[in-house]
Amino acid sequence: MEPQERSMEAAAVPQELPPDHGVHELFGYVGIEAVLEQMKVKTMKMGFEFNIMVVGQSGLGKSTMVNTLFKSKVSRKASQPGQEERIPKTVQLQSVTHVIEEKGVKMKLTVTDTPGFGDQINNENCWDPIIKYINEQYERYLREEILITRKRKIPDSRVHGCVYFIPPTGHWLRPLDLEFMRRLSKIVNVVPVIAKADTLTLEEREEFKQRIQRDLKAHAISVYPQEDFDEDPDDRLLNDRIREKIPFAVVGADQEHQVNGKRVLGRKTKWGIIEVENPAHCEFPMLRDLLIRSHLQDLKDITHNVHYESYRVRRLNESNRPALSSNNGLPGRDEDGDESNL
Amino acid sequence: MESAFGAFWGLIPMLEAPFPHAESAQHPDLASSPALRAPPGRGGAGRGRGGAGAGPPRRVAMLQPQQQAAGSAAMAVAVGRAANDDLRNLSLSGHVGFDSLPDQLVNKSTSQGFCFNILCVGETGIGKSTLMDTLFNTKFESEPATHNEPGVRLKARSYELQESNVRLKLTIVDTVGFGDQINKDDSYKPIVEYIDAQFEAYLQEELKIKRSLFNYHDTRIHACLYFIAPTGHSLKSLDLVTMKKLDSKVNIIPIIAKADTIAKNELHKFKSKIMSELVSNGVQIYQFPTDEETVAEINATMSVHLPFAVVGSTEEVKIGNKMAKARQYPWGVVQVENENHCDFVKLREMLIRVNMEDLREQTHTRHYELYRRCKLEEMGFKDTDPDSKPFSLQETYEAKRNEFLGELQKKEDEMRQMFVMRVKEKEAELKEAEKDLHEKFDHLKRTHQEEKKKVEDKKKELEEELNNFQKKKAAAQLLQSQAQQAGSQQTKKDKDKKNASFT
Numbered sequence: 001m002e003p004q005e006r007s008m009e010a011a012a013v014p015q016e017l018p019p020d021h022g023v024h025e026l027f028g029y030v031g032i033e034a035v036l037e038q039m040k041v042k043t044m045k046m047g048f049e050f051n052i053m054v055v056g057q058s059g060l061g062k063s064t065m066v067n068t069l070f071k072s073k074v075s076r077k078a079s080q081p082g083q084e085e086r087i088p089k090t091v092q093l094q095s096v097t098h099v100i101e102e103k104g105v106k107m108k109l110t111v112t113d114t115p116g117f118g119d120q121i122n123n124e125n126c127w128d129p130i131i132k133y134i135n136e137q138y139e140r141y142l143r144e145e146i147l148i149t150r151k152r153k154i155p156d157s158r159v160h161g162c163v164y165f166i167p168p169t170g171h172w173l174r175p176l177d178l179e180f181m182r183r184l185s186k187i188v189n190v191v192p193v194i195a196k197a198d199t200l201t202l203e204e205r206e207e208f209k210q211r212i213q214r215d216l217k218a219h220a221i222s223v224y225p226q227e228d229f230d231e232d233p234d235d236r237l238l239n240d241r242i243r244e245k246i247p248f249a250v251v252g253a254d255q256e257h258q259v260n261g262k263r264v265l266g267r268k269t270k271w272g273i274i275e276v277e278n279p280a281h282c283e284f285p286m287l288r289d290l291l292i293r294s295h296l297q298d299l300k301d302i303t304h305n306v307h308y309e310s311y312r313v314r315r316l317n318e319s320n321r322p323a324l325s326s327n328n329g330l331p332g333r334d335e336d337g338d339e340s341n342l
Numbered sequence: 343m344e345s346a347f348g349a350f351w352g353l354i355p356m357l358e359a360p361f362p363h364a365e366s367a368q369h370p371d372l373a374s375s376p377a378l379r380a381p382p383g384r385g386g387a388g389r390g391r392g393g394a395g396a397g398p399p400r401r402v403a404m405l406q407p408q409q410q411a412a413g414s415a416a417m418a419v420a421v422g423r424a425a426n427d428d429l430r431n432l433s434l435s436g437h438v439g440f441d442s443l444p445d446q447l448v449n450k451s452t453s454q455g456f457c458f459n460i461l462c463v464g465e466t467g468i469g470k471s472t473l474m475d476t477l478f479n480t481k482f483e484s485e486p487a488t489h490n491e492p493g494v495r496l497k498a499r500s501y502e503l504q505e506s507n508v509r510l511k512l513t514i515v516d517t518v519g520f521g522d523q524i525n526k527d528d529s530y531k532p533i534v535e536y537i538d539a540q541f542e543a544y545l546q547e548e549l550k551i552k553r554s555l556f557n558y559h560d561t562r563i564h565a566c567l568y569f570i571a572p573t574g575h576s577l578k579s580l581d582l583v584t585m586k587k588l589d590s591k592v593n594i595i596p597i598i599a600k601a602d603t604i605a606k607n608e609l610h611k612f613k614s615k616i617m618s619e620l621v622s623n624g625v626q627i628y629q630f631p632t633d634e635e636t637v638a639e640i641n642a643t644m645s646v647h648l649p650f651a652v653v654g655s656t657e658e659v660k661i662g663n664k665m666a667k668a669r670q671y672p673w674g675v676v677q678v679e680n681e682n683h684c685d686f687v688k689l690r691e692m693l694i695r696v697n698m699e700d701l702r703e704q705t706h707t708r709h710y711e712l713y714r715r716c717k718l719e720e721m722g723f724k725d726t727d728p729d730s731k732p733f734s735l736q737e738t739y740e741a742k743r744n745e746f747l748g749e750l751q752k753k754e755d756e757m758r759q760m761f762v763m764r765v766k767e768k769e770a771e772l773k774e775a776e777k778d779l780h781e782k783f784d785h786l787k788r789t790h791q792e793e794k795k796k797v798e799d800k801k802k803e804l805e806e807e808l809n810n811f812q813k814k815k816a817a818a819q820l821l822q823s824q825a826q827q828a829g830s831q832q833t834k835k836d837k838d839k840k841n842a843s844f845t
Contacts, residue, residue, distance in 0.1 A: 023509075024501045028479040031695040033508040035456060038699035040444040041636055048443050071436040098432040103441040109432075148718050152707050231453070293439040297446035305556045316551045 047106040049156045050296060051137075053188075054111065055130065055180070056165025057118040060195040064252035065163075066111050068265065068276060069288055070100065091116045091129045112159065118176055127180045134159050134188050138311040158308060160299045161224065161291060162188045165195040166247060170208050173215045181221050187307055189224040189299050191291070192216075197249030197282055198267065198274050205249050212247055223247075225295070229302055242290060248283040251276055455509035457560040458698060459540075461592065462514065463533060463584065464569025465521035466491075468599045473567075473654035474514055476667060476678060477690055478503065481656065482514065491519025494532045498561075513561060521580060530584045537563055537591045541713040548714075562710060564701045565628070565693065566592040569599040570649060574608050576615050585625045591709055593628035593701050595693070596620070601651030601684050602669060602676045609651055616649055630692060631700050644692050650685035653678055 054062040067073055097110045112133070117126055137158040144154045162184060166177055173181075184190050192212070194200070200208060216223065223246060230236040253276045256263045265276045276284050291299070462470040471484050482501060498515040515536065520529055540562045547553055568585060570577065588594055596616065598604070604612060620627060627648070630641035655678050659668040667678040678686050693701075722742060 023504045024480055024482075026478065026480050026503060026505060030477070030479045030503075030505060031690065032503060032505045032510050032698075034695040035510075035698045036448050036452065036508060038696070039451060040448055041634065042699055042703070043444050043447055045634060048440075050440075069438075070432075071434045071438050072432045098430050100432045100434060100438070100440075102434060102438060105441045105443055107440055107443065148715050150711060150714075288439065293442050294446065296440060296443055297450055301450065301556075309553070313551050 049108045051110040051159050053159045053162040055114045060165040061252045067254050068252045091126050093133050159188050160303045162190050164192045168194055168196050168199045170204050172211050185221050191224050192247035194247050194249040198251045248287045250284045250287055251282040452507055457511045459513040459563050461563045461566040463517045468569045469654050475656045476654040487518045489522050494519045494529050496536045526580050530587045563592050564705045566594045568594055568596045572600050572603045574612050577619050589626040595628050596649035598649050598651040602653050644688055650689045652686045652689055653684040
């Protein structure tokens with residue numbers, strides 16, 4: 001064989017050692033693991049972005065929940081003394097962005113609120129503005145990505161997680177809930193929570209949860225953490241435990257009270273104090289751990305690798321219909337779009 | 343891995359479109375809440391992107407969920423903005439817990455594993471394989487190359503290394519036959535082609551519609567170690583030319599190989615000569631990053647020692663009471679890991695322990711982006727102002743595709759026409775030939791008939807003659823017989839007379 005030919009081969013594909021060679025043995029310490037430290041330093045310098053959306057009817061405690069989650073006044077509450085309360089005619093989306101820092105880690109947090117969702121008498125298509133918003137964020141990112149001269153770091157405004165507040169009726173999921181979650185779980189990570197859970201006793205809570213889980217399964221709605229994206233058995237184990245508890249029953253509070261000599265966040269009632277951070281009282285700590293402490297990166301990764309990619313596929317496949325349809329920001333359906341490579 | 347690079351919010355204008363939004367009264371929290379500090383504006387150009395309605399920082403009514411997307415800043419759904427577009431700093435009243443984010447990211451990356459690709463450029467026998475073995479403290483199997491390669495070729499080998507919980511997929515690309523030929527004009531070409539091919543593969547993957555970037559095996563070269571021969575004088579012209587061709591495509595780290603052949607004082611002169619030559623020829627070698635406090639100091643001190651003079655060895659020699667990697671000579675022992683003897687430790691620090699991540703990032707954000715930009719511009723794509731074309735890449739591509747298809751169609755038509763013409767010609771020819779043939783046949787037939795007629799005529803003649811002859815014969819016979827009869831009668835009469843007379 002001509003050396004030229006061989007160089008072509010070598011140029012295209014690096015030769016891999018046969019698989020039964022396995023991992024190459026190192027005779028001593030090299031220092032490869034320092035790359036972890038390097039990565040940490042770099043990401044801390046860059047900062048993180050996290051975009052979360054809260055959806056639910058007014059009065060379910062969304063803003064309080066967000067404030068409790070991030071331990072600061074992130075969103076203002078809808079009902080404040082001295083402000084006219086007006087139910088908006090259509091669903092409006094309000095985004096608030098903050099920078100929070102903890103132990104040297106900077107995070108740019110964007111919380112998108114949806115007042116007016118499900119508040120009207122006729123709630124048909126009230127999810128359309130939301131879907132449109134989410135798709136627009138994907139669109140923005142896609143446009144930045146396709147530019148010839150790209151920015152060094154593409155600004156990420158895509159919604160990483162959508163927290164859906166279920167009213168604590170104690171029975172089943174309402175048709176509005178089902179419709180919404182069904183549509184949205186296809187394009188974004190949906191985390192359902194039972195709002196104002198202090199109206200349910202523990203048994204009622206359990207039953208409600210079971211019914212909700214059954215409902216979700218019956219309608220094939222896959223909420224976060226999705227089963228399809230479990231990477232290995234450890235992940236699956238961890239996520240299974242979480243999935244048993246979905247949806248989390250949460251209580252939000254932003255006032256501190258004195259309990260047993262400690263100051264805790266809670267709601268004070270005549271029959272006792274509901275401690276928000278107490279896992280026996282409500283599942284707020286679990287929600288917080290899921291969203292922030294353990295699965296934040298996972299949420300972002302699934303948004304980037306799965307939801308954004310499927311949006312991209314859809315968008316790039318539709319060939320001759322550049323006009324976005326007016327209701328939900330998606331291009332018109334192209335049934336026989338061919339999947340040609342660029 | 344690339345998903346981690348998605349956030350750089352410091353320098354660019356804030357992303358949210360400055361949409362005026364409906365609000366009936368003053369934002370109570372801003373005014374009254376003590377928790378929010380007045381924002382100095384985290385990102386310098388903190389104002390939202392110029393576009394529709396950027397003006398008033400206060401909220402103004404507008405909500406149009408039905409509006410179509412118009413400009414780059416306009417969005418179809420009015421998104422409410424709270425007071426300023428600058429980011430507000432929020433103070434936390436308790437421990438939230440997102441300081442575990444870097445750890446989450448790191449865990450994710452460790453489970454995926456890292457890729458690192460090194461290209462070693464240098465003459466045959468200069469010590470590339472030995473240095474790799476020494477750097478990574480292992481024995482990569484490879485036989486030494488011969489000196490009679492007809493051209494430069496690249497040999498890439500992948501290895502999987504694991505240290506504690508970090509898995510590294512290391513690819514070492516060797517230039518075999520570099521500097522061996524008599525005519526070295528084209529030596530750099532296979533190297534440049536290889537690097538471009540890796541970029542191309544990544545670009546193809548990125549441009550695909552259904553792509554899987556997160557588990558893509560990255561083969562782009564992250565670092566190029568250029569081995570300079572220890573002549574003690576200056577760089578060879580081959581070195582200069584090759585480095586000049588490579589500096590915009592890959593991070594070059596020049597090193598002086600087999601440094602134990604140079605004495606200490608000569609080494610200093612040699613190094614400064616090399617660096618000044620590189621600078622005067624405009625070769626951009628890799629700059630160790632000095633913008634981050636943690637590594638700025640060490641990087642700054644190390645970059646003074648460029649190019650690193652290294653000695654490689656995998657054999658261990660007993661020094662004092664320890665075994666250390668060294669080369670044993672009759673006049674002494676050169677210890678590889680002794681900073682007084684050579685710069686190997688510095689190289690290892692810089693390459694692996696301090697800057698591996700930065701090398702990867704530079705490759706992706708600088709060299710790869712440059713390649714991508716050039717390639718796409720070459721293909722004819724442009725970033726036309728986004729106001730007029732919603733999807734410039736897509737549309738340009740469509741236009742090109744249609745153009746190409748049109749050309750194809752035209753070519754096809756041309757070919758078809760030519761084909762038809764040829765067929766016609768051939769047919770005409772054949773027809774002619776057929777006509778000829780027919781004529782000949784007729785001619786022959788006629789001749790044949792003529793002959794036949796002649797023959798018939800002759801036959802008739804012959805028959806006539808025969809008839810005549812027969813007639814004549816018959817007539818003659820008759821005459822003869824008559825004559826005979828007459829004669830015989832006469833004779834009879836005579837006889838009778840005679841008889842009569844006799845009697």
